[in-house]
Amino acid sequence: MIESKLPHMGTTIFTRMSALADECNALNLSQGFPDFDAPQALLESMARHVMAGHNQYAPMAGVMRLREQLAAQLALHRHIDSDPATEITVVPGATAGIFCAVMACVRPGDEVIVFDPCYDSYQPAVELAGGRAVHVPLTPGSFALDRDRLEAALSKRTRLIMINSPHNPTGSTLTKEDLLYLEELVDRRKLLVLSDEVYEHLVFDNGIHHSALQFPGLRARSFVLFSFGKTFSVTGWKTGYCVAPEALTMEMRKVHQFVSFVAVTPVQLAVADFLQAEPDYPATLAGFYQHKRDLFCAALGNSRFKLTPSSGTYFQLLDYSAISQDPDTELCEQWTRQHGIASIPISIFYEQPPHQHFLRFCFAKSDQVLTAAAERLCEI
Ligand SMILES: Cc1ncc(COP(=O)(O)O)c(C=O)c1O
Numbered sequence: 001m002i003e004s005k006l007p008h009m010g011t012t013i014f015t016r017m018s019a020l021a022d023e024c025n026a027l028n029l030s031q032g033f034p035d036f037d038a039p040q041a042l043l044e045s046m047a048r049h050v051m052a053g054h055n056q057y058a059p060m061a062g063v064m065r066l067r068e069q070l071a072a073q074l075a076l077h078r079h080i081d082s083d084p085a086t087e088i089t090v091v092p093g094a095t096a097g098i099f100c101a102v103m104a105c106v107r108p109g110d111e112v113i114v115f116d117p118c119y120d121s122y123q124p125a126v127e128l129a130g131g132r133a134v135h136v137p138l139t140p141g142s143f144a145l146d147r148d149r150l151e152a153a154l155s156k157r158t159r160l161i162m163i164n165s166p167h168n169p170t171g172s173t174l175t176k177e178d179l180l181y182l183e184e185l186v187d188r189r190k191l192l193v194l195s196d197e198v199y200e201h202l203v204f205d206n207g208i209h210h211s212a213l214q215f216p217g218l219r220a221r222s223f224v225l226f227s228f229g230k231t232f233s234v235t236g237w238k239t240g241y242c243v244a245p246e247a248l249t250m251e252m253r254k255v256h257q258f259v260s261f262v263a264v265t266p267v268q269l270a271v272a273d274f275l276q277a278e279p280d281y282p283a284t285l286a287g288f289y290q291h292k293r294d295l296f297c298a299a300l301g302n303s304r305f306k307l308t309p310s311s312g313t314y315f316q317l318l319d320y321s322a323i324s325q326d327p328d329t330e331l332c333e334q335w336t337r338q339h340g341i342a343s344i345p346i347s348i349f350y351e352q353p354p355h356q357h358f359l360r361f362c363f364a365k366s367d368q369v370l371t372a373a374a375e376r377l378c379e380i
Helices: 013-024 040-051 064-078 094-105 122-128 147-153 176-189 246-259 265-277 281-299 328-339 367-378
Strands: 088-091 111-116 132-137 158-164 192-196 222-227 240-243 315-319 358-362
Touching: 013 328, 040 265, 064 088, 064 240, 064 265, 064 281, 088 094, 088 246, 094 122, 094 158, 094 192, 094 222, 094 240, 094 246, 111 122, 122 132, 132 147, 147 176, 158 176, 176 192, 222 246, 281 315, 281 367, 328 358
Parallel strands: 111 132, 111 158, 158 192, 192 222
Antiparallel strands: 088 240, 222 240, 315 358
16 A cells, blocks of 8 residues: 555564464563563552552653653763753653654764664664664674774764664673774764663673763763663663753754653653662662573573673573574574574574574573573473
8 A cells, every 4th residue: 555664674573472472372581571570669659640640741851850860860870960951851762762863863865873783673763764774793702893894884974873782682782992982983973873771780790881971972972762661670661761962852852742742751750759769779780680690591501502691681692503503583483382482583683694593582580480491491
């Protein structure tokens, strides 16, 4: 009936694998969501605000009390100054924020650098804005930034670089040197940056999350996206925020106000209450998830998989090359049906997948599920 604007896109892999996991009654370590609940106080606060009648539109840029708490969080955890009035916008999920930021700055003919394997919402947003995604692979194996390949991919049309650290699907993180390098690069080439930091608090082994907001040259040119879904284990609440300099924020808000206009009111009030009462809660997440990662990795000690413990996010890659040479897309379906364990193939996050054999497993699951999943994996 209409010519598709996204002819190459089907249903996302997350939807397909979760549906298959349901159908097969498999342990679902595919889609990235926790199988446990958010802190009780946050849930109760949400219910209280709904029952108190806080159910009408919030201000377009977000409830001010929440934005003030977010500015306080940035100062507390990262020593970042931000103006809640002009630089912070509450959005209905990081995905929506990414879409609005891309729409605000990418014009037809612009090129946008994305790093493969790349979160699946980036390219469609770029294409719908009329731009072209230029894919730069991360270094195979380590999934580190490859500066030579990045420089080779830049052109006069490059407008935006999209980065993601901690990185989904690989669990790698950008180093301070990477960010210093990017800071120099975007200043030299007058580029914009979209920094997807939704897993900012999930960095392990005493590692530090380096935010683009902490580097003045990046701070001046970046949209930085965060998600309450990840931080508070409420992915279904679909709320997050964008921090950007005033001039970029103004343009992003022009799009946001006509995409969704606002984010959900009681969610904003509940998160504001919770952060005010428990400002240190986000700092507990690294230890909590590191325990889960370690449990899962240790339980796989007798398996035939090769693994390097993930340094961030709640995803663990398993290298299955000692078990099979089949494509990851086939194997993840086969294992969901045969072994009752669902994962995500990482080749689908590439424009041109290299020769490698990785599946992604989400460890934001109860200890019992992780143990049961590892037992099944050890039998393969
Ligand atoms: C890298 C990355 N960015 C963005 C998102 C989306 O966040 P939200 O659910 O807040 O839209 C996700 C969710 O999985 C993600 O992994």
